[in-house]
Amino acid sequence: MSSIDVxxxxxxxxxxxxxxxxxxxxxxxxxxxxxxxxxRTKMKNLLTGRNIENNIRSGEKLETADVEEKAMSFLxxxxxxxxxMDQTNYEQINVLKDAVADQWRWLKDNMICQIQFFxxxxxxxxxxxxxxxxxxxxxxxxxxxxxxxxxxxxxxETGAQLGVPLFVNEGDLIRIDTRSGEYCExxxxx
Amino acid sequence: MASDRSVxxxxxxxxxxxxxxxxxxxxxxxxxxxILVPSPGLELHLDAFAVENRxxxxxxxxxxxxxxxxxxxRIYSLGKVFRRGEAGRHxxxxxxxxxxxxxxxxxxxxxxxxxxxxxxxxxPSGWQRLSVAEATRRFAGVRVxxxxxxxxxxxxxxxxxxxxxxxxxxxxxxxxxxLDAVEPRIDRPTILYDWPRPLCALAREKPGxxxxxxxxxxxxxxxxxxxxxxxxxxxxxxxxxQRRRLEAxxxxxxxxxxPEYPIDEKFLAALxxxxxxxxxxxxxxxxxxxxxxxxxxxxVLAFADDEL
Numbered sequence: 231m232s233s234i235d236v237x238x239x240x241x242x243x244x245x246x247x248x249x250x251x252x253x254x255x256x257x258x259x260x261x262x263x264x265x266x267x268x269x270r271t272k273m274k275n276l277l278t279g280r281n282i283e284n285n286i287r288s289g290e291k292l293e294t295a296d297v298e299e300k301a302m303s304f305l306x307x308x309x310x311x312x313x314x315m316d317q318t319n320y321e322q323i324n325v326l327k328d329a330v331a332d333q334w335r336w337l338k339d340n341m342i343c344q345i346q347f348f349x350x351x352x353x354x355x356x357x358x359x360x361x362x363x364x365x366x367x368x369x370x371x372x373x374x375x376x377x378x379x380x381x382x383x384x385x386x387e388t389g390a391q392l393g394v395p396l397f398v399n400e401g402d403l404i405r406i407d408t409r410s411g412e413y414c415e416x417x418x419x420x
Numbered sequence: 421m422a423s424d425r426s427v428x429x430x431x432x433x434x435x436x437x438x439x440x441x442x443x444x445x446x447x448x449x450x451x452x453x454x455i456l457v458p459s460p461g462l463e464l465h466l467d468a469f470a471v472e473n474r475x476x477x478x479x480x481x482x483x484x485x486x487x488x489x490x491x492x493x494r495i496y497s498l499g500k501v502f503r504r505g506e507a508g509r510h511x512x513x514x515x516x517x518x519x520x521x522x523x524x525x526x527x528x529x530x531x532x533x534x535x536x537x538x539x540x541x542x543x544p545s546g547w548q549r550l551s552v553a554e555a556t557r558r559f560a561g562v563r564v565x566x567x568x569x570x571x572x573x574x575x576x577x578x579x580x581x582x583x584x585x586x587x588x589x590x591x592x593x594x595x596x597x598x599l600d601a602v603e604p605r606i607d608r609p610t611i612l613y614d615w616p617r618p619l620c621a622l623a624r625e626k627p628g629x630x631x632x633x634x635x636x637x638x639x640x641x642x643x644x645x646x647x648x649x650x651x652x653x654x655x656x657x658x659x660x661x662q663r664r665r666l667e668a669x670x671x672x673x674x675x676x677x678x679p680e681y682p683i684d685e686k687f688l689a690a691l692x693x694x695x696x697x698x699x700x701x702x703x704x705x706x707x708x709x710x711x712x713x714x715x716x717x718x719x720v721l722a723f724a725d726d727e728l
Contacts, residue, residue: 259508263637263651264621265595266465267505285599287585287592 233291236269244276246295251276251348253297260285276346276353279331299344299356304337312337314345314355325352335390336361336408357408362417363387364403371396381413428712428720435541435708439498439518442540446533448494448520451487453480455500459684462669463621465591467504468681469513475681476502479701480519481622482687485655488523488697489690496520498704509644509716510706513725521699527623527634527654530698531611534638534650543711544609544640551614552632560601564594566616566631590618603648609640620665623653636700644715649707652700659691 234243243254252273261267267288274281276297286292302314302323311324312334325345329352330337336357337343344356368384381393386404394413398404403417440450460468460475461482468475480497487495501517522529535547550558557563562576570590577597578584585592594616614626615635623635634654639646656662666683673680708720718724 262595263648266592268599284583286583290585
């Protein structure tokens with residue numbers, strides 16, 4: 231097992247803490263005026279999806295986790311499982327719904343995802359940061375109101391719901407940030 | 421983005437003018453403190469830039485105190501200081517420090533100046549004053565008194581999923597608790613005073629309570645978390661005690677393989693003639709962040725270190 235100094239962490243670094251795999255989401259240099267440098271970290275437990283925050287003094291060593299990622303495309307749902315295909319050898323695997331968690335909301339046929347393996351077991355999937363989805367149902371918006379702060383509920387092609395600005399209509403294609411689960415913009419001309 | 425920066429630079433220019441006006445009205449003398457010095461100070465967590473046989477200052481305090489020893493009463497300096505390895509959302513390796521000192525005054529008079537300065541530049545108002553013991557009790561649920569030994573302190577702060585430093589000293593343990601559970605919970609402008617004895621820096625012991633020193637720090641909530649603005653002292657003027665602290669820092673530096681800086685003998689000699697004094701160092705870039713609602717220090721700088 232290799233280790234890494236806490237000051238060298240980057241978003242995406244995988245760590246093994248108390249036997250569980252974590253991924254670094256955010257890290258910030260902090261330093262009290264008269265104290266040592268610390269790294270403020272926000273990490274996600276790759277098994278439970280839960281976030282933890284820690285302030286760790288620089289110089290502390292953390293163990294890196296051996297998390298393997300493979301690019302696979304999503305084929306179809308089979309019962310409660312999600313079937314993916316390895317992009318290199320065309321082998322198919324079934325991913326349990328727990329590993330997909332709430333990311334089913336942004337998962338479309340043929341989408342290329344990173345499937346994460348830890349100790350040979352699928353523990354999660356990473357979607358592209360941005361996905362484009364067709365709006366299948368939403369109330370017509372009030373004409374003229376283009377303020378970005380007011381939103382209304384909309385259903386997209388996966389069946390998931392999210393808030394969109396009032397000017398978005400049924401049939402529109404919208405871009406969504408899968409990390410925050412929030413609407414980004416309307417994709418014009420499609 | 422570019423336009424925001426130029427607006428902020430104009431506001432900084434105005435802020436500097438207001439700061440100078442504030443001190444002029446109070447009969448302070450502006451000092452152009454030396455920037456190249458033979459000893460940058462030995463604090464363990466400050467790393468100085470070396471330039472030939474000199475160092476860039478990490479603070480002008482040694483020279484400012486020599487002036488107090490020479491009889492000056494009210495002095496301030498507004499200029500650049502330099503700290504290696506400090507870069508982040510709230511740090512830049514070169515930054516602007518405002519320091520001021522009053523002879524024959526305690527830390528409370530300096531804290532009063534600070535509050536008046538905040539009012540004069542349109543900064544936060546309604547400052548509360550809390551002792552560190554009270555703040556740790558209120559925000560973190562454990563009272564840190566200042567006389568704990570390492571083991572007692574470790575037990576006090578353990579728990580809540582905290583990652584304690586494996587080989588930490590008193591300061592590292594304390595700041596792990598402080599960063600986790602005190603600083604982020606400060607919900608209004610706050611002056612923390614009576615700092616634990618192991619974090620004495622250049623502050624004198626509080627008369628009648630050997631557990632704490634006369635040190636204060638000001639914190640204010642900002643759009644990017646709580647900002648530490650300044651650090652002030654009832655200044656240590658006991659030359660023998662100051663020498664002991666500097667020698668202890670020098671020994672620790674050797675032990676940890678940190679760069680060794682010489683002890684400034686002229687500073688020590690001046691302490692003998694220095695009256696009881698109060699002083700403070702305030703990060704002007706942080707103050708600008710707070711006043712302009714900036715989330716990162718680069719927003720208030722002409723160029724951050726990684727933009728050069």
